[in-house]
Amino acid sequence: MTTSRDESRAIFERAIEHTRGLSPATFDQWFGGVQFDDLTDGVLSLRVQNEFVLEWVKTNFLPTITDKIREITGWSVQVAWTIDQHLEAPIANVPQMPPVRPRSLVVRSSTNPPAAPASPSAPVAAEPRAPAPAPAPLRRPALPDDLNPKHTFATFVVGPSNQLAHAAAIAAAGGGGRRYNPLFICGGTGLGKTHLVHAIAHRVLGERPGARIIYVSAERFTNDFITAIQHHRMDDFRAKYRVHCDLLLVDDIQFLAGREQTQEEFFHTFNALHGLDRQIVVTSDKYPQNLERMEERLVSRFSWGLVADIQAPELETRVAIVRNKAALEGIVLPDDVALYLAQVIRSNVRELEGTLIRLAAKSSLTGRPVDLAFARAEITAATPRAQIMSVEDIQRAVCHHFHLRSIDLTSKDRHKSIAFARHVAMYLCKQRLKVSFPEIGRAFGNRDHTTVMSAVRKIEAQRDTDPQVRAHLEALERKLAGDS
Ligand SMILES: Nc1ncnc2c1ncn2[C@@H]1O[C@H](COP(=O)(O)OP(=O)(O)OP(=O)(O)O)[C@@H](O)[C@H]1O
Known part of the structure; x- marks a missing residue:
């Protein structure tokens, strides 16, 4: 069967449309970085920005796409990939390869704009590289003493904000997929970094009870090190961390800031384990390059494997987390209350969970059911107004300020003054609520997240150059502050 380029592109587009329906958020996030080159005689040629996108798309979308193409054309499709770092991604949050360090791979699950491309196109083979070798044989069991039994993969809710870190954590636990060493998980407070690290340990222990796992906070590593020096036990310390360890999990590495001697020791620990191909997982509240007072050689090693960030979860993920938590704790939580909690507590899962637990405790003390009225009253009393502001509050304020009807902001009306007010409202939502671009898009008449991104960028630029815009803002x- 021979087809023209237009026909084959149409076939490909039908196939990917089918895939988009299966998982729209993931689709946009990943498939936006893939360009169709050709589909001839059963060979589908695709161009991707980097190897990670290639592997992700290949694992998650390709089977459905090739099945669909087979359904349409009868071909058993083979895929030829080209990595093209100059590829302009239509979607801004496609993961980027860092420009200089050849062995590093930085992946952002955020909606941040992409970095500038670094090197020219290079065709690659269709198959991914072979899986990493299995860890060294295990000798004696070792149980990290402070693992939270509830922090498992089963209790971790996955959404676009954390799916990369989650997938990488599963791979680090030996659960398939490419294993990156080290895995560096970074993100703001209370977003699930420690949960994932514990989940890795639980999974490894469940599957290989003899695995020698060390889970430490960077603070504990520092204290162990100091104690070892004090008591002349450096040989034991080194044997523990550099030899008798199959998996090293280090939480909150930012704690090493400015601690030069501990950094030096950690550097050698890292090298020893890495040299033995033992998995290392590190968490941090910052990207490696933003770690303060950290030796450059350590920073560079943190970026050798995979840097996966966790962003504040989207509304849907927050709702799922709060429902899950309620189910785990045996709390009866009506859907409208779950939604309300997820709407008003946006940036920190720990806070979301804490609020749920407080509500449940108060309800059992007072005998009042956890209904919407109860939740509203409790949260309003306990939280400053600015923190419980919603998209609707911002839309209301903007409409009032520009004398518009609320429907104008969600309408398709592109009149200049309405479009400007809409852009301002989107900008304020991003600034004040830290909600994701897709979430804002949905609240403004289901607009695409790229539209929201460009609106926010426009206002950011005007804010710095146009005094009138600044005055409106x-x-x-x-x-908005006065409402607090
Ligand atoms: N995606 C998620 N699914 C379920 N629970 C989550 C998720 N993300 C976070 N949590 C829960 O939120 C709480 C805080 O998470 P965790 O302690 O892992 O945060 P962290 O990122 O390590 O924060 P910090 O940097 O402050 O140590 C935990 O109870 C954790 O179980």
Whole structure:
């Protein structure tokens, strides 16, 4: 069967449309970085920005796409990939390869704009590299003493904000997929970094009870090190961390800031384990390059494997987390309350969980059911207004300021003054609520997240150059703060 390029592109587009329906958020995030080159005689040629996108798309989308193409054309499709770092991604959050360090791979699950491309196109073979070798044989069991039994993969809710870190954590636990060493998980407080690290340990222990796992906070590593020096037990310390360890999990590495001697020791620990191909997982509240007072050689090693960040979860993920937590704790939580909690507590899962537990405790003390009225009253009393602001509050303030109807902001009306007010509202949502671009898009008449990104960028640029725009923003900021 021979087809023209237009026909084959149409076949490909039908196939990927089918895939988009299966998982729209993931699709946008990943498939946006793939370009169709050709489909001729059963060979589908695709161009991707980097190897990680290639592997992800290949694992998650390709089977469905090739099945669909087979359904349409009868071909058993083979895929030829080209890695092209110059490829302009239509979707801004496609993961980027870092420009200089050849062995590192930085993946952002965020909606941050992509970095500039670094090197020219290079065709690659269709197959991914062989899986990493199995860890060294295990000798004696070792149980990390402070693992939270509830922090498992089963209790971790996966969404676009954390799916890369989650997938990488499963791979680090030997659960398939490419294993990156080290795995560096970074993100703000209370977003699930420690949970994932514990989940890795539980999974490894479940599957290989003899595995020698060391789970330490960087603070504990420091204290162990100091104690070893004090008591002349450096040989034991080194044997423990550099030899009798199959998996090293280090939480909150930022704690090593400025601790030069501990950094030096950790550097050698890292090298020893890495040299033996033992998995190392590190968490941090910052990207490696943003770690303060950290030796450059350590920073560079942290980026050798995979840097996966965790962002604040989207609304749907927050709802799922709060429902899950309620189910785990045996709390009866109506859907409208779950949604309300997820709407008002946006940036920190720990806080979301804490609020749920507090509500449940108060409800059992007072005998009142956890219903919407109860939740609203409790949260309003306990939280400053600014923190429980919602997209609707911002839309209301913007409409009031520009004398518009609320429907104008969600309508398709592109009149200049309405479009400007809409852009301002989107900008304020991003600034104040830290909600994701897709989430904002949905609240503004189901607009695409790229539209929201460009609106926010436009206002950011005007804010710095146009005094009138700045005046509107300041007036709105005052209004929103005044509501607090
Ligand atoms: N995706 C998720 N699914 C389920 N629970 C989650 C998720 N993300 C976070 N949590 C829960 O939120 C709480 C805080 O998570 P965790 O302690 O892992 O955060 P962290 O990123 O390590 O924060 P910090 O940097 O402050 O140590 C934990 O109870 C954890 O179980």
